[in-house]
Amino acid sequence: MTALVPRPTAFMIDLDGTLVDTLGDFVAVLHQVLSDLSLPAVDRGFVEHTIGQGSEHLIRSVLTEVGAPQSLYDSAWALYQRHYDALNGTHAEVYPGVIEGLDALRALGLPMACLTNKPAAFARELLKRKGLDRYFDRVFGGDDFERKKPDPLPLLKTCEALGSMPGTTWMVGDSSNDARAAHAAGCPIALVSYGYNHGQPIADVPAQRHIDRIDELMR
Numbered sequence: 001m002t003a004l005v006p007r008p009t010a011f012m013i014d015l016d017g018t019l020v021d022t023l024g025d026f027v028a029v030l031h032q033v034l035s036d037l038s039l040p041a042v043d044r045g046f047v048e049h050t051i052g053q054g055s056e057h058l059i060r061s062v063l064t065e066v067g068a069p070q071s072l073y074d075s076a077w078a079l080y081q082r083h084y085d086a087l088n089g090t091h092a093e094v095y096p097g098v099i100e101g102l103d104a105l106r107a108l109g110l111p112m113a114c115l116t117n118k119p120a121a122f123a124r125e126l127l128k129r130k131g132l133d134r135y136f137d138r139v140f141g142g143d144d145f146e147r148k149k150p151d152p153l154p155l156l157k158t159c160e161a162l163g164s165m166p167g168t169t170w171m172v173g174d175s176s177n178d179a180r181a182a183h184a185a186g187c188p189i190a191l192v193s194y195g196y197n198h199g200q201p202i203a204d205v206p207a208q209r210h211i212d213r214i215d216e217l218m219r
Contacts, residue, residue, distance in 0.1 A: 004209070004217070006188060010164035011105055012155060013136075014173035015116035015123055016051060017195030019098050019214070020130055024091030025084070026051055030062055032087075033079045039066045049199040052175050053149075054117040054142045055080065081119075088122055089129040095194065101214025102135040108218075111162040117142035117149055117177070138162065150177045152185035159187070170208075172217065179205045190217055 016022045026047050034041055042065050050061045059076050063069070105112060113136055116123045120141025127133040138161050142148045145157055159169045171182040174195025182189035183206070190209035191202050203210060211217055 006168050008170045009168040010111045010162040012113050012115045012171045017174035020092050022092040029083045032083045089126050097213030097215040104218045111137045113138040113158050115140050115158050150180035155185035176205045
C-alpha cells in the first residue's frame, strides 16, 4: 500500500462525478423541467460542464443558456425538485473501483463522510439506492451549510462533525471546486481523473494525489 502523506485521520468524499456518474440523471431531469416550461432543451455537454456548483447554480445557468428570464427560477426549481425526486439514480451508475475503494477505506476504521453540493435529501437517497450509504458516518449536502464548495466552510464543518483536524482529513473529489475548497480549508486533496471538471483537464488542478479509480487511493 502507498502511504498517504499526511496520514489520514478521516475522509470526505464527493458524490456526483466521484462516486456515481449522475450526468444521465441531470440530463433527464432538466429535459423534463424545460419541456414543462415550454423551453428548448440543453445539450448533454452543456450540462456536463455546468454541474458541480449546486442545483441552484445549475438551474440559473440553464435558464440563461436557453434565453429564459430568471423570473422563471422559482417555477423551474419546484419542477426540478419534483422530477429529480422521481428520477434520482435511474440514469446513474456507480463508477468502477468505487465499491472496492470504499471497502478499503472502511477497513481502516476511520470516520468517513460524503460531502456534496447536491441537496442533502437527494444525496442521501441516491447513496441508499446505489447501496453506498452503509459506508458513511455522515452525509452532508449543499443545503446543510450556509455556503457550498468551493467555499471551505462545508469541509471545515464536516471535519468538526467527524472529530478530525482539517490537516489530516482527506478530501476526495473530481473537480477544481473540490480542490479549491480543500486548499482553502487546509485539507489534503485527491482528485479522480474522470468526473465533471467544467470541461477543464483535472490533471492541471494541483492536488496531493491524482488517481484513476477510488480503489487506487490506498494502493
